Amino acid sequence: MPYTFTRSQALFERAARSIAGGVNSGIRKMEAPVPLYFAKGSGANLWDVDGNHYLDFQLGQGALLYGHAPAGMADAIAAQAKLGTHWAAQCELEIEVAERIQKMIPAAELVRFSNSATEVVLTAFRLARAHTGRKLILRFEGHYHGWADEGLVGFANPMDKWGDDENPARLHPSKGVIPEVLEQFVVARWNDPEHLRRMVDRYRGQIAAIIFEPVLCNTCCLEPVEGLMSTIRELCDRDGMLMISDETITGFRFGASCAQGYYGYRPDLTVLGKAVGGGTPFAALAGTKAAFAKILSGEVIHAGTLNANPLCLAASKWSLDEVLAQGASHPANLKRLGQRLMDGLVALGREHGVPLRPQGPGLVFHAVTLKPGVAEGPIKDYRDYVRRHDAPRWAHLRRCLLEEGVRAIERGLWSISFAHDEGQIDAALKRATIAFRRHSATWQAPA
Ligand SMILES: Cc1ncc(COP(=O)(O)O)c(C=O)c1O
Secondary structure, three states, rough: OOOOOOOHHHHHHHHHOOOOHOOOOOOHHHHHOOOEEEEEEEEEEEEEEOOOOOEEOOOOHHHHOEEOOOOHHHHHHHHHHHHOOOOOOHHHHHHHHHHHHHOOOOOOEEEEEOOHHHHHHHHHHHHHHHHHHEEEEEEEEEOOOOOOOOOOOOOOOHHHOOOOOOOOOOOOOOOOOOOHHHHEHHHHHHOOOOHHHHHHHHOOOEEEEEEOOOOOOOOOOOOOOHHHHHHHHHHHHHOOEEEEEEEEOOOOEEEEEEEHHOOOOOOOEEEEEEEOOOOOOOOEEEEOOOOOOOHHOOOOOOOOOOOOOOHHHHHHHHHHHHHHHHHHOOHHHHHHHHHHHHHHHHHHHHHHHEEEEEOOOOOOEEEEEOOOOOOOOOOOOHHHHHHHEEEEEEEEHHHHHOOEEEEEOOEEEEOOOOOOOOOHHHHHHHHHHHHHHHHHHHHHOOO
């Protein structure tokens, strides 16, 4: 029998009377049929308040590279909690974490800690503007850099307002932002190095930095095309711009040296979130000494009461040691497991007439469901994704999967953790078989 969510429904109705909108992050409202309430997690397993068990590929929006509630991390946090939960001052742990990041990421000559990647992105922009004396940041369509005014320009542009391919619109999906924020950005299409060159040339001398998700995980898990990273590096070096790699999702997931090691490029600044804190509110800016110069000189302010909180540092130190302990098997192991899951989902799609085309390098991937009649072949950018991905169909399939105990991120992203193994991948595929059958039997395209 498909799962039911009676208790989650009741809690959500209760929450709506005290919590604005019933949730504490807008995106959580996307979960259908109702935002779920969880009771317990362990490894790759998750249980909700209705007693439903899930094999989890949502993994705290990708933060839980180590699975749910790893015992070692719980012990590390508990031990620290007994010594102090918050000092707003220095402790040796913060040096230990910083030294680990230095050791793992060659471009991390220095670091600064914050509570969220949203804040880290803002720090990076401030540094880049101070470094260059310029105001513009170049970013790419469909990339997500946090929910602040400056993080969301060009993120989810509606199709009727895209602008032509050479002039992507500068739009913001939220009301209430500072109107002038749109003028601080240049929006380019992803995965087109020649278009990027033209955009940089058009604004030459005005751009402080280029920021990007090295794998566009927030739209369809699009890996960079050959030559894109080297083009960004070359343009940044040529024009004195900073290269900002937003590794909030890819950081440590793609190996100890992150996506920059995996794809072989060296940014000036790196945004680290999610896995660096193992699921605690912790994030880091890493970068070269030159890029940090304006913080070193005291001209750029970066502050925060809870920055480098010792509980988060304890979780981070444990997490980074866990990544280091994987040695050469990481990320190959995660890739192999992810590929097994992708292959299994494709086979189920074929069997049940579902045009599912998972895309991505395996350790993280996106479940594309093609619209009827569109071309086959890999999706290449945000526009291509919106044109070819059947979002309502994926939402229906995702709900069927959820009701059979397989949980992916609402918008279609799947992540693998160190806690997954072949047995769990196969168990998820077994559950998915029923979900695909139900989906095929009940899916009706909107009229
Ligand atoms: C690439 C990227 N950058 C920045 C952020 C913002 O991170 P946070 O939610 O920790 O503020 C996210 C969050 O998902 C992200 O995926």
